[in-house]
Amino acid sequence: MKRIGHWINNRPFSGSADRSGNVYDPATGRVTAEVTFATVDEIDLAVAAAKQAFPGWRDASLNGRQKILFSYRELVDRHQQDLAGLLSAEQGKTIADALGEVNRGLEVIEFATNIAHLLKGDHSENVSTAVDTYTLRQPLGVTAGITPFNFPGLVPMWMYPIAIACGNTFVLKPSEKDPSVAMLLAELFAEAGLPDGVFNVIQGDKTAVDRLLEHPDVAAISFVGSTPVARYVYETGTRNGKRVQALAGAKNHMVVLPDADMDLAADSAVSAAYGSAGERCMAISVVVTVGDAADKLLPRLLERIRALKIGPGMDSDSEMGPLITKEHRDRVASYVASGIEEGAEALTDGRDFSVPGHEDGFFFGATLLDHVTTNMTVYTDEIFGPVLSVVRVDTYQDAIGLINENRWGNGTAIFTNDGGAARKFQNEIEVGMVGINVPIPVPLGFYSFGGWKDSIFGDHAIYGPEGVHFYTRPKVVISRWPEPIHRGVDLGFPQHR
Numbered sequence: 001m002k003r004i005g006h007w008i009n010n011r012p013f014s015g016s017a018d019r020s021g022n023v024y025d026p027a028t029g030r031v032t033a034e035v036t037f038a039t040v041d042e043i044d045l046a047v048a049a050a051k052q053a054f055p056g057w058r059d060a061s062l063n064g065r066q067k068i069l070f071s072y073r074e075l076v077d078r079h080q081q082d083l084a085g086l087l088s089a090e091q092g093k094t095i096a097d098a099l100g101e102v103n104r105g106l107e108v109i110e111f112a113t114n115i116a117h118l119l120k121g122d123h124s125e126n127v128s129t130a131v132d133t134y135t136l137r138q139p140l141g142v143t144a145g146i147t148p149f150n151f152p153g154l155v156p157m158w159m160y161p162i163a164i165a166c167g168n169t170f171v172l173k174p175s176e177k178d179p180s181v182a183m184l185l186a187e188l189f190a191e192a193g194l195p196d197g198v199f200n201v202i203q204g205d206k207t208a209v210d211r212l213l214e215h216p217d218v219a220a221i222s223f224v225g226s227t228p229v230a231r232y233v234y235e236t237g238t239r240n241g242k243r244v245q246a247l248a249g250a251k252n253h254m255v256v257l258p259d260a261d262m263d264l265a266a267d268s269a270v271s272a273a274y275g276s277a278g279e280r281c282m283a284i285s286v287v288v289t290v291g292d293a294a295d296k297l298l299p300r301l302l303e304r305i306r307a308l309k310i311g312p313g314m315d316s317d318s319e320m321g322p323l324i325t326k327e328h329r330d331r332v333a334s335y336v337a338s339g340i341e342e343g344a345e346a347l348t349d350g351r352d353f354s355v356p357g358h359e360d361g362f363f364f365g366a367t368l369l370d371h372v373t374t375n376m377t378v379y380t381d382e383i384f385g386p387v388l389s390v391v392r393v394d395t396y397q398d399a400i401g402l403i404n405e406n407r408w409g410n411g412t413a414i415f416t417n418d419g420g421a422a423r424k425f426q427n428e429i430e431v432g433m434v435g436i437n438v439p440i441p442v443p444l445g446f447y448s449f450g451g452w453k454d455s456i457f458g459d460h461a462i463y464g465p466e467g468v469h470f471y472t473r474p475k476v477v478i479s480r481w482p483e484p485i486h487r488g489v490d491l492g493f494p495q496h497r
Helices: 040-058 062-078 080-091 095-112 154-165 180-191 206-214 227-239 262-278 293-306 326-341 396-405 419-428 464-470
Strands: 002-004 006-008 011-013 019-025 030-037 123-128 131-139 142-146 169-173 199-201 218-224 243-247 252-256 284-290 345-348 367-370 387-393 411-415 433-436 472-479
Touching (some): 006 040, 006 180, 019 080, 040 131, 040 142, 040 169, 040 199, 040 206, 062 095, 062 154, 062 180, 080 095, 080 180, 095 154, 142 154, 142 206, 154 180, 154 464, 206 227, 218 227, 227 243, 252 262, 252 396, 262 284, 262 293, 262 411, 284 293, 284 396, 293 345, 326 387, 387 396, 411 419, 419 433, 464 472
Parallel strands (some): 142 169, 252 284, 252 411, 367 387, 411 433
Antiparallel strands (some): 006 011, 006 199, 123 131, 131 472, 345 367
């Protein structure tokens, strides 16, 4: 049985193996590896390695850091197929989807290669007589990331390339469900010339999370995951004096107005709802149809759903793969059952879906529920699976009000050919990321990703300019060099002359 350990000081570290977890192939249901869970002492060892490496890395030249990042970018690009293969084998998504994930991660690495420009400060000469004022952005120290199973390559790359480019060191705690991608990424960073201790990976569960949250030498924590855990991470981390960005759950709505291009809307809704089997924090899980839009849209949705090819992620013909675990599949099934019991109409029902030859895999068919109302659990809860709910409203203002009343505010989209309606939507909607005829508005690496309301805890969005600000802190320097004539002691409040 393959055993997956940790990465400390630029080399594999097997650990004590007192506790471990199983890693599955979601397409077959078989255990393919065992991942070692770090003890508190082993977590402390990784943090100590990062702390020891920090002074040297902080003082490394910006040009030197950039060269390593450029080399790393080339290695990740060269190993895209290897990363995608590991990702598909442990997470379950299709190879095409996995390659897309790696490519979006590369965008953030590319953004981080421009760190010298991003860390420029301001300078004002002669603010007072012979006095200059300027600002610096300096790294925090040891930083850490806690990342989810659904994007084992992309979400860590939202964090550590920017943190490290800014001069911090980093400890990554990836999901224990698909840990291998993080290990290959760490190996490639070492090959790129990253010094020992700057990037470390520890495997584990809540023990690892809690130790990072309370460790006195960890200055900042980045997290992506469910809302309850994000709230816990934020409250625990800040209580221990840490800077925390915690990105949380979502219930992303897509509004379709009667004037929309219905073929475009149908293509977009099916792609955004069922891509990666719905295991995306930016997946569209609710389509809000206004007026008679549902009558035009639903036949098109059904036509596309029935044509979807669902199968093992490693199969090049598959468009949608399995869910991550049997337990998660059963949880999604329970939501569909509850929705039907509460009055939703199942136009397609994926609970009994199976793939011939892969009957033990964690597959779930694309599900479409019509006549969903806002008091049903399929609407109030984040399902995180291939379940699309249709909510019908009479007016455009009803659609805006429905979204604004929802406790989450991660992403949303509107489909219309009316520019005025689109502008009203982007202005009034209380959501952090908005798409206009774009179903999944995930910003490119030179912007920042972050929702509103219960979709984020903390003041900073992730990656992009907000990521640079999160992983650095400003310092103001006011300088005056000695003058030939000294002014003498003056105990009065400093005044500008």
